[in-house]
Amino acid sequence: MNLIERYLHEVRRYLPAKNREDILAEIRSHLTDTLEERVKGDPGEEDMESLLKEMGSPRKLAASYPGGEQYLIGPELYPFFRMVAGIVLAAVLGAQLLAVGVGLWMGEETFRFWEVFGQIVMSVPVSIGWVIIVFVILQKRGVQPKVDEADWDPKSLPVVEETDAVKKGERIFGIAAGSIILALLAAFSDRIGIVVFPGGNFYPNPVLQQMVPWISLSLLASIALDIYLVWQGRWTLGSRIARVAVNLVSITVLVLLVQGHTAWLTAHGSNGFLVTIENLALATPESFQNMGMAAFNLAFVVALVVTWIETIVLLIRLVRPMVRKETLPGIMVK
Amino acid sequence: MNTQNESEQVLNLSQELRRGILPLAVLSLLKEKKYGYALIGDLAAAGIEIDQGTLYPMLRRLELQALLESSWILEGARPRRYYVISEQGSRILEILSQEWKNLNQLMEKLLGNVPN
Numbered sequence: 290m291n292l293i294e295r296y297l298h299e300v301r302r303y304l305p306a307k308n309r310e311d312i313l314a315e316i317r318s319h320l321t322d323t324l325e326e327r328v329k330g331d332p333g334e335e336d337m338e339s340l341l342k343e344m345g346s347p348r349k350l351a352a353s354y355p356g357g358e359q360y361l362i363g364p365e366l367y368p369f370f371r372m373v374a375g376i377v378l379a380a381v382l383g384a385q386l387l388a389v390g391v392g393l394w395m396g397e398e399t400f401r402f403w404e405v406f407g408q409i410v411m412s413v414p415v416s417i418g419w420v421i422i423v424f425v426i427l428q429k430r431g432v433q434p435k436v437d438e439a440d441w442d443p444k445s446l447p448v449v450e451e452t453d454a455v456k457k458g459e460r461i462f463g464i465a466a467g468s469i470i471l472a473l474l475a476a477f478s479d480r481i482g483i484v485v486f487p488g489g490n491f492y493p494n495p496v497l498q499q500m501v502p503w504i505s506l507s508l509l510a511s512i513a514l515d516i517y518l519v520w521q522g523r524w525t526l527g528s529r530i531a532r533v534a535v536n537l538v539s540i541t542v543l544v545l546l547v548q549g550h551t552a553w554l555t556a557h558g559s560n561g562f563l564v565t566i567e568n569l570a571l572a573t574p575e576s577f578q579n580m581g582m583a584a585f586n587l588a589f590v591v592a593l594v595v596t597w598i599e600t601i602v603l604l605i606r607l608v609r610p611m612v613r614k615e616t617l618p619g620i621m622v623k
Numbered sequence: 624m625n626t627q628n629e630s631e632q633v634l635n636l637s638q639e640l641r642r643g644i645l646p647l648a649v650l651s652l653l654k655e656k657k658y659g660y661a662l663i664g665d666l667a668a669a670g671i672e673i674d675q676g677t678l679y680p681m682l683r684r685l686e687l688q689a690l691l692e693s694s695w696i697l698e699g700a701r702p703r704r705y706y707v708i709s710e711q712g713s714r715i716l717e718i719l720s721q722e723w724k725n726l727n728q729l730m731e732k733l734l735g736n737v738p739n
Contacts, residue, residue, distance in 0.1 A: 308683075314695075315659065315679060315704045322660040322701075323675075345676035353680035355687050 292337040293320050296347060303351030303359070312354060320344075361425045369434050370424045374417055381416045385409050390594050393547060452606060453524050460515045467512045474501055483581030492578040494585060496549035500542065507538045529607045536600040543593040550586035554579060645673060646685060647723060650716045653691060656707035682706055690715060 297313050304312055323340055324332045344350060351357045362370050389405055474481070478501065482493040497504075514535055518528060557579060568576040652665050659679055666673050685691045690712035695702050708716065 311704075312679075312683070314702065318658070318701060318703055319660050319675065319679065322703075343675055345674065350676045350680070353677065355680070355684050357680075 292334060292341060293317070293324075296320075296341050296344070299347035300351050303348050303357060304354060305356035307356055316344075316350075361421070362428050365433050366424055366428055370420065373424075374420045377416050377420050378413065381412050382409065385412060386594070390590050393551070393590060455518045455522055455524060457519055457522075460519045464512050464515045464519070467508045467515070471505060471508050471512070474505060483578060483585075490574060490577070492574070492581060494582065496546065496553050496582075497585065500546055500549070503542050503545075507535065507542050510535045510538065524606070526607070529603055533600060533603050533607065536596055536603065539596050540593065540600065543589050543596065546589045547586060547593060550582055550589065554582055554586070557582075641671075644723070645671075645677075645681065646690075647716070647719050649678075649681065649685065650690060650708055650712055651720070653706055653708045653712075656694075656705040658696075658703040658705050660703075662706070685712070 297317060300316065301309060301313055320340060324336060327340070328336050348359070352359045385405075385408070478498075480491065481498050481501070482491055484491050514528070514531055518524070518532075521528065557575065566580070569580055570576075648666060648669070648671050649662065652662060652669070657665065659675075659682060662682075663673060663675060663678060666678075682691065682693075686693055686706070689709055691706045692709045693704055693706045696705050697703075
């Protein structure tokens, strides 16, 4: 097979299926015409070589044809791909973290950190892979997002959030909630537990009673820091680090509380949350107590998840300015 | 930051300039039907060099945009794909020619002011 046929064979590999033969026939006719004009008689290898060199590599030639684009997701779809990939990733990670939290709370098998961590890490390429497959199909089908620039309204621009400003509402809510819990803990220190109506039977919560000093300490530290933040009005490096430290203390306390409750529930014959609900039908004092303890446990798991999220956000804000250190070039003043 | 040398920069920028006018040049030469190889000759005669690997895909694009029409014609033993400007192509060519003249005037004025 001569060089021209080898070239065409290679071009065929990169061409879109549509019009493939037609395009190849045209290139062949062009190459023969050119060779005929340049060389009298039979063209040799060198003549073909120099002509093909002028045509360019098969890949490049094929890529110039409509439909021969050498990419999976084009520039029009790419911003949407990024957006969807972000949403999917957030949903997949969020759902798994939630599942871990629920599993912990329902007292399912002991928590195997590395196994769970591995599963979460593995889910990232899998979910991104599916998004890519969907977008490649959309691209192949020629789906184009409708972006109407004329409809774009500058007023729809999102407000830039000043990340260093302290959101006073959030902080004051934290101070109020913390103070109320502290006051309740102090006022009813001997009556921490579950009261069942009707009847007013009281069941103490031994796990919570045991942890009261630590809870009070972490609440006090958190309230003090919030008051300082409201007073200062701005986050600083120091206050962010302090907030992370206080949150880590809270997380430790909450983890101990969850573990304590789970252990207590297991020791009192409560095999998971659903069994606890079922047992309520028995209306025995134990069933009410178990239900109460499970409710406490749920509240602490929720608090744990919320604190974790807040801490991760704080850590990101803490690390980001260190990673992205950008300064303007010197400005000359006339 | 500048890794290109000057002659490379000139080459790239002038290629970019030329790329913009190629469809206009091709449309103007296809008032009567021609096949690709002959068109390259006509363009060269007019002083416009075009890569063979650029012309054929461009003809396809213009056809896809309904500015050109094409048909295979058997000449002797060899089939050739002939292109000719469509009605829509003619209308657009007229508008673009005017556009080109205006641009040319503007640039003349602009570049005339640049001291040599």
